[in-house]
Amino acid sequence: MDAFKKDFLTEVLNIGLGRAGTVLGQISGAHVGMTVPDLTVCKAADLPRHLSVFGGGEVLTVTMPFTGILSGDAMFVVSPFSGRLLSQSLFKELLKGDVAEADLGPAVTELGNIVINYFVGSWSEIFYDRFRFGVPCYQRDPIEEVVAAKIRPNSKKGPELYAVCAEAHLDIPEFFAMASLVTLFDQTALEKLVGSLEPAAEG
Amino acid sequence: MAKVLVIDDSNFQRKWIAKTAQSLGHTTVEAADGQEGLEVVDLEKPDCITVDLNMPNMDGLQFLTNLSGRADAPSVIVITADVQEDTRNQCLELGARALVYKPFRPSQLKEALDQCLGAEA
Numbered sequence: 250m251d252a253f254k255k256d257f258l259t260e261v262l263n264i265g266l267g268r269a270g271t272v273l274g275q276i277s278g279a280h281v282g283m284t285v286p287d288l289t290v291c292k293a294a295d296l297p298r299h300l301s302v303f304g305g306g307e308v309l310t311v312t313m314p315f316t317g318i319l320s321g322d323a324m325f326v327v328s329p330f331s332g333r334l335l336s337q338s339l340f341k342e343l344l345k346g347d348v349a350e351a352d353l354g355p356a357v358t359e360l361g362n363i364v365i366n367y368f369v370g371s372w373s374e375i376f377y378d379r380f381r382f383g384v385p386c387y388q389r390d391p392i393e394e395v396v397a398a399k400i401r402p403n404s405k406k407g408p409e410l411y412a413v414c415a416e417a418h419l420d421i422p423e424f425f426a427m428a429s430l431v432t433l434f435d436q437t438a439l440e441k442l443v444g445s446l447e448p449a450a451e452g
Numbered sequence: 453m454a455k456v457l458v459i460d461d462s463n464f465q466r467k468w469i470a471k472t473a474q475s476l477g478h479t480t481v482e483a484a485d486g487q488e489g490l491e492v493v494d495l496e497k498p499d500c501i502t503v504d505l506n507m508p509n510m511d512g513l514q515f516l517t518n519l520s521g522r523a524d525a526p527s528v529i530v531i532t533a534d535v536q537e538d539t540r541n542q543c544l545e546l547g548a549r550a551l552v553y554k555p556f557r558p559s560q561l562k563e564a565l566d567q568c569l570g571a572e573a
Contacts, residue, residue: 268535276555339555340464342471352464359462362506363554366533379538382506384461 254446258413259288261375261446262430268367269430276360277338277426293400293410293433297392300414300429303328309353310395311361314383315369318376319442321434322399323369325361326392331426332357339363358387368430376445399433411439454569457498458482459489459515460531461507465554469502469531472558476565486510490518498526500568502552502561505532505539516546527568531556 274280289299300308309332311325327335336356337344344356362385373379388395400410413432434442456473460466461484470480481496483489487510489503501519505512512530519525527549532539540551550564 272555340468343464343467355462356464359464359554362462363533366554367535370534370536373536373538379536382534384506384508 254443255288257446258442261372262288262413264375265368265371266430268371269364269428272363272367273335273428276335276363287414289412289414290439291412291414293396293412296396296412296414296431299412300326300392300431303392303429305391307389308392308395309357310388310390310392311358311365311385312388312395312399313362313365313369313385315365315380316383317373317380318378318445319372319380319434319438321432321438323365324395324431324433325364325368326429326431327357327361328427329353329389331428332360334426335360335428354387354389358385361385361387364428364430369432409436410434411436413439413442454478454499454565455496456480456565457489457492457496457501457526459484459486459492459501459507459512460504461485462504465504465531469561472561473502473565475558476562478565486512486515486518489515493519493526500527500529500565502529502531505530505534505543513542513546516543516548520547529561529564529568531561 291299307329309327309329312322314322332353333348336348336353339360340356344352348356366382369380411434413434456478458466458469458480460469466482470482473480481492481498483492485507503512503515516528519528528547529550529552530543530548531552531554533554535553543551549568552560552564
């Protein structure tokens, strides 16, 4: 990927992260401090290395397939602490006090559904195409196991899976809550993504 | 006071929407997908419906399509996280009366309910 396309892709992700950050701010009721996305393109198997900020422990992930001019999976990654905090903010009247484990998954699933819709949905304005989403899938595991579960279906029939990873950091005054957004494409889709960048950049 | 059918595959989102509608003085019934929603429409005869778009079995767009063929269909509010303009246009073309985007404030749902129930009166 040349510098121009990488720069444009960074901007596409920046716009998506901005929308995602805005909605996370609405949910948390806090001003969101956003960092410029750190864009990484890597083989999906190498993704855990790029998400080492989560410290190697369990993470909560919500993965949603999307189809359109680009097709792939979008993954919302959050620590259990941040997931609880944001879920309580989203469903404040329903999740008072400690969030029971049985409630955390469904609550974070809906949280991830909302954030991913804002993240990927913003691209429709850039690529002039509408995206359709599959049903969100929640998983609580170390990131290595989450990625392995995604790669396994692809490994036999497949084109290699790549991860386009962008991290967003949400700062809440009293706490530090952090979320990451990752998009996963197979090799064909990644080449299509790169090929689509030039016409989209020219508007 | 009206009877509102809440259709969403997320249990949390159903409870949240129902609780908000109840706080506005309405009664609620629930369904977890579009197929179940159609059954509940026949059974409960709601005055207004809120429906999510992305659901298993029957999604919100299919639900709108199925409902639009009925002469006595109640007004439908689409409550969704899908903020794309084409999605909005399609929902309106299929007969949705209003769209509310997740996450929503209670005042936004109130406005949409007032719009739909006012139209039913």
